[in-house]
Amino acid sequence: MAVHSESVMSSRRSYLIRRVFHGFMALFIIATLLFFLFRLGLPDPTAALITEGLNPEERERIRASFGLDRPIWEQYFIYLVNIVQGDFGYSFHYRAPVADIIWERLGNTMILMLPAIVLAYAVGAPLGAWLSWRRGSRADTSGIFVGLMFRSAPMFWTGMIAILIFGIGLGWLPTSGMRTLPYEATGFFDKIFTLDFLHHLILPALVVALYYLGSPLLIMRNTMLEVYGEDFIEMARAKGLPERRILYAHAARNALLPVVTQLAVTIGLAAGGQVVVEVVFSWPGLGREILNSVRTSDFPLAQASFLVMAAFVISLNLLVDILYTMLDPRVSFK
């Protein structure tokens, strides 16, 4: 018995190590692709920086300061070393280190997306369980309909309509930015723990939450339907437990796994996935930043933002796999 559990432990450990390694490999490949994609599309990335009438020596000096006078493989090597050291270069547009900008924007994005997604799942999953219990009823059909409806409406449109109704029409909520200007934040927590900030958060967060609501709702409902057929549910019924207890204590607990998985994947994608909400609500997040950097041809910022988002997605996917191995004992570590 002890020998057996030890072998399970070690196989789990080696599995995790392998997964982490794969994650790093994926990141490395994405970084490489990104490097060559940028060199392919923008042979001279400093073009946006070099204004007309700049003399050739000056131009060469700028190119050299970005290392663009060296051979391509050497540039690639320096690029990789810099990434590992967390040095993403210097933004053309802000004339400041890219890393500082990205961390701030990422923080802004996450304080919008995390509450929104958590809200969507906190409402969607129980609702889905309830719908599965009432399957075939009118409530079931309309629940699915509403969930799918918000999933089908583009988020930027829902946002615009929400602004029209609650911001402009009724005048209840602010419609753009993170806080009423002018404002000087002294620290991150000072920044987010104010009523003004929460006031600004409500509308965009609700729009995001409504969009994501359908996903946990449908997954939960469908998984529940599958779980109802499992032996242990029959067992619970045979024991004479009340339906409600079977639903929440037995079935729902077991149906939660795919929902949790989806939650992690969604959070991973959220880091950069919702450019449009940030654009519509003028939220100074990473998504809006990448759009701006594209518009201003600020390639160091665009490149680094993208890499950070990719890293985020990959880490969350990794987390999902790890969660799986811990939550579902049936998973084999092959």
Next chain:
Amino acid sequence: MNRSRLLKSAQEPVRAILGDRLALVGLAVLMSIIAMALFAPFLSTHAPLAVNEREEGSIFTRTLEGEQVRWEALPPLGDETLNAADYRDGLGMAVGRNGVVWRYAEGDWSRLDTPLTTTLNAVNIREDGATLVAGVRGTVALWTPDDSWRTYDMPEPMGINGIVWLDDSTALLVGGGEVIWRLDLPRGEVETLASPVGRGFDLNAVALDVDGSAWVVGDRGLALRLDPEDDSVSLERLPGNRALNHIHFADSGAGLIVGERGTLLIREDASARWQSQNAPDSRAIRAGWITDEGHAFAVGRSGIIFEREPGADWRLVPSSEERHLRALMVTDEHYFAIGSDRFVNRLAPPSGEHWFGTDHLGRDLFSQNIHGSQIALLVGFLGATLVVLIGANVGLVAGYFRGRTETVLMRTVDVMYGIPFEPFALILVLLFEPSLFIVILAVSLLTWRTVARLIRSQVLSLRERPFVKAARVAGASDLRIMYLHIFPNVMPLVFLELAIIVGVSIIAEATLSFLGLGPPQSISWGGILHNARLSGAWREAWWWNLPPGLLIMITVLSVFFISRSLELVANPRLRARR
């Protein structure tokens, strides 16, 4: 026999859709959207990118709020441009295109029945209310207060631009080609007066001075004075040589002449000289009015309205809307400005002419929305087909061959999972030009990953089934087993993914277009919303925002409904308990 097996595998999803009411609704909606895309040119009421103009009998009234002057639009008088107006002793008249004549009495406008169909450009009222109207092709008609009309024949079909009563029985008419006619009304005779210039310049307006002489103004700053005592027509020297459009005299002898490029000439009293004045805007001024005290008004193209306090400078005053203004009518209580030529029909709310209204450039939104379905469906279906083609094959190959092939393919899928969609598309557009190709590429490059994973896991279990083993023993090749034995069994899943990804692609396309990354000069639902946001007018123009979003929503929703019934085929475990 093998073909029939493939057919059979496609049959089941079809039966599933037909058996599910929601899916049937979805199918019906999707079919209508497809029909909309196919027949877009026939369904749309206008060219989707054409600028639409419209015409109306615009009328504005001057309002005072404290010190603040503002001209407010009143409900328009009909659909025809109004070109000229006159007012005398409680009776007002405005004339316009298609022989339209409006009467103003006791504060109300009413349209008169006229025997005229040609455009009218001039109107003048006699003391007793008898009104002369005149217009293009020598049209001249007299209206008397017993509501009867009499028309007069002119010697030549010249356009008449100005008309004025000289006394109770004669009127002076001026017009194109430098014609000056004196009309004897009781006899219906026309006498042609010779102009001292005689070069065929257009004459644009005529007015009676306080001394009884008639002033005529026209092209190239031409001004003539007719002395009715001896019938002599003399040339007057005025500053400037821009075309002059209108002339007005107050009873005090103050006079105002207006013309092209902001030309404003004022005579302070009967004995003063004409002075050129600085206009605050250099557009064409079409009509002017001056009071006894020297308070002056002028209106012109693009809704410009100037006012001038006696002795002060001219200034622009605001108006509630922008219309080409052509005439001023001053009654005892009101100042009216009257127009309008064809103007661009910007941001018009839905109407019989424009069902979904117009955008900031006056383009018909109904037609844009109809045409928008084309790109949505093209990207939706082309993208999804591409995605499923790539994804299904990768999944099939990876699941069937396993080993190194599988590792390489699945690691590639892992890498793909690390790429966030919108930022990736943004980068693609940063590096390459925005085009439909980039949009489809972005959509398909990043969605095949899900399909590959799903198909692979199905193939993994299928390849161990007895029928595959039997086929292998019978000597079937790998390709044969993969595509003829395994593939039909994953068909339900393929169809399900196809449906879901059509929805995902449509939203993705809309998103990219909304961010302004769609191909330029193309019409898409996301693009319409992009324009709305960019113009800033979306905050008021609900008809601009609402339809494209609703269309995206019902299209994607219909696809999702269909996909739900396909889900039952792909995963029969759900069916038993539905």
